[in-house]
Amino acid sequence: MGSVPLRFSLDEADDRTLAGRAADGDTRAFEVLARRYGPLLRAYARRILGSSDEVDDVVQETLITAWRDLPSLNDGSVVKSWLMRIVSHKSIDRIRARKNHLDVDDVDAVQPERLSPHAVSQATSLHEAVSQALATLPIEQQRCWVLREVGEQSYEEIAEQMGIPASTVRGLLSRARRNLMTEMEAWR
Amino acid sequence: MTDLDNERDDLDGHTIDELSDYLDRGRTPLDPSIEGSPGCRIALSSLERLRQISQSLVEVDAAAEAPRNDDWLGGILESIGREARAGRDIPLLPPSPRATLSVTEGAVRGLIRAAGDRAGGLIIGRCRLDGDVTVPGTPITVSIDASVFWGERIVETVDRAREAIYSALLKHTELTIASIDITVHDVYFAQVAEPEDSAEATDSTDASASTEGDAL
Numbered sequence: 001m002g003s004v005p006l007r008f009s010l011d012e013a014d015d016r017t018l019a020g021r022a023a024d025g026d027t028r029a030f031e032v033l034a035r036r037y038g039p040l041l042r043a044y045a046r047r048i049l050g051s052s053d054e055v056d057d058v059v060q061e062t063l064i065t066a067w068r069d070l071p072s073l074n075d076g077s078v079v080k081s082w083l084m085r086i087v088s089h090k091s092i093d094r095i096r097a098r099k100n101h102l103d104v105d106d107v108d109a110v111q112p113e114r115l116s117p118h119a120v121s122q123a124t125s126l127h128e129a130v131s132q133a134l135a136t137l138p139i140e141q142q143r144c145w146v147l148r149e150v151g152e153q154s155y156e157e158i159a160e161q162m163g164i165p166a167s168t169v170r171g172l173l174s175r176a177r178r179n180l181m182t183e184m185e186a187w188r
Numbered sequence: 189m190t191d192l193d194n195e196r197d198d199l200d201g202h203t204i205d206e207l208s209d210y211l212d213r214g215r216t217p218l219d220p221s222i223e224g225s226p227g228c229r230i231a232l233s234s235l236e237r238l239r240q241i242s243q244s245l246v247e248v249d250a251a252a253e254a255p256r257n258d259d260w261l262g263g264i265l266e267s268i269g270r271e272a273r274a275g276r277d278i279p280l281l282p283p284s285p286r287a288t289l290s291v292t293e294g295a296v297r298g299l300i301r302a303a304g305d306r307a308g309g310l311i312i313g314r315c316r317l318d319g320d321v322t323v324p325g326t327p328i329t330v331s332i333d334a335s336v337f338w339g340e341r342i343v344e345t346v347d348r349a350r351e352a353i354y355s356a357l358l359k360h361t362e363l364t365i366a367s368i369d370i371t372v373h374d375v376y377f378a379q380v381a382e383p384e385d386s387a388e389a390t391d392s393t394d395a396s397a398s399t400e401g402d403a404l
Contacts, residue, residue, distance in 0.1 A: 010311070012376075013311050013335065014335055014374050014376060016313060016333070016335070016373055016374065017311050017312075017313040017333070017334075017335050017373075017374070018313075019313075019314075020313035020314025020315075020333050021301065021312070021313060021314065023273075023314055024273065024294070024297045024298075024301070024314055024315060025272060025273030025294045025297065025298070026298070026301065027265055027268065027269045030265070030268070031261070031265055034261055034264070034265070035261070038256060038261065039250040039251070039253035039256075040246060040247065040250040042250070042253055042256070043246045043247075043249035043250040043253055044246045044250075046249070047245070047246055047249065056260065060260075060264055063264050063268070064264065064267070064268060067268040068268075071273070076313070076314065076333075077373075126237075126241055127241055127244070127245065127248050130238065130241040130242060130245060131245060134242075134245070145242065146242075146245075146246070149239055149242040149243055150242065150243060150245065150246045174204075174205050177204055177205070177208055177235070177238075178204055180238055181204065181231070181234060181235065181238065184234065184238060
């Protein structure tokens with residue numbers, strides 16, 4: 001039955017169709033989803049992790065988990081944000097395993113690889129400027145900002161994932177916001 | 189933290205965090221003390237712009253992402269493929285009283301997808317077999333989610349698929365089918381793949397040409 005001539009390409013199918021088929025065991029449909037959102041998952045993981053080192057592993061884990069859990073996803077049309085959620089969890093798990101139990105405030109005090117303050121003003125597009133401005137922030141602030149603005153997660157969700165109090169998340173986001181706005185003033 | 193606030197004396201007593209929360213609430217209820225402050229309005233619009241750009245940051249990153257080599261994804265697909273979704277065992281009439289024969293629910297779903305897709309004009313999505321498929325004779329309702337290509341007559345397309353699925357189930361299983369419910373969740377343009385089988389292609393082109401305009 002596997003080689004029937006198809007008159008459509010699954011590549012064109014909508015997310016709900018693909019997620020539904022994958023939930024039912026269609027690996028071809030899952031492959032289309034993986035190709036469709038793979039780059040996004042990688043990019044998101046890279047932003048959360050702060051480096052490319054573990055991106056492959058995290059996305060691989062994400063896809064395996066997604067395949068396993070798809071049957072429990074009731075609304076296949078939200079598969080994109082569902083995948084984003086899984087990849088952010090996997091990324092945070094990595095980070096937490098990596099540093100075990102570092103105080104966030106300590107981490108905040110360390111300023112890893114901060115970009116030169118000129119990078120933002122020299123950006124050639126608004127996207128690049130924001131990207132550069134973000135890169136000047138301490139990694140914990142970047143991470144919270146990305147989870148909040150890209151992942152659209154609540155303070156509580158971020159706090160739970162990162163294993164820190166919601167008030168800390170609020171503080172990190174507050175600082176991120178202010179820092180970004182200050183950085184962006186250089187661009188105008 | 190407060191230093192930064194103090195620097196922003198143009199916010200008429202408001203803070204960036206307040207403005208951010210205000211945006212989170214969708215600027216409702218309207219706060220005249222914020223809306224009436226030129227400083228706040230400027231800050232609100234740069235905050236909004238910052239968020240919009242941030243939201244699309246990962247999409248932009250993704251577009252620039254170097255294509256991943258297929259071996260990597262291939263390896264993942266291979267490992268997940270081994271974890272088949274068999275589901276329940278559906279008994280078939282045994283060739284002798286001492287033998288048992290069954291087909292998995294997963295295989296029957298595959299059969300439904302293949303038959304429905306082949307009927308043309310739609311793509312089968314998720315499907316569910318409601319009823320105790322493990323007990324022969326139990327009336328089974330098949331619920332199918334599908335999307336129809338734009339330009340197809342929905343009712344005809346669905347009827348054709350239902351017929352095809354019914355025949356396939358009749359031929360390959362011993363399920364007692366009470367009904368086959370097909371829900372169309374989407375209608376969209378599909379780039380019909382240039383099929384090797386030209387008879388089918390002609391058929392499908394005709395169908396979309398003749399019903400254009402009156403579909404939906």
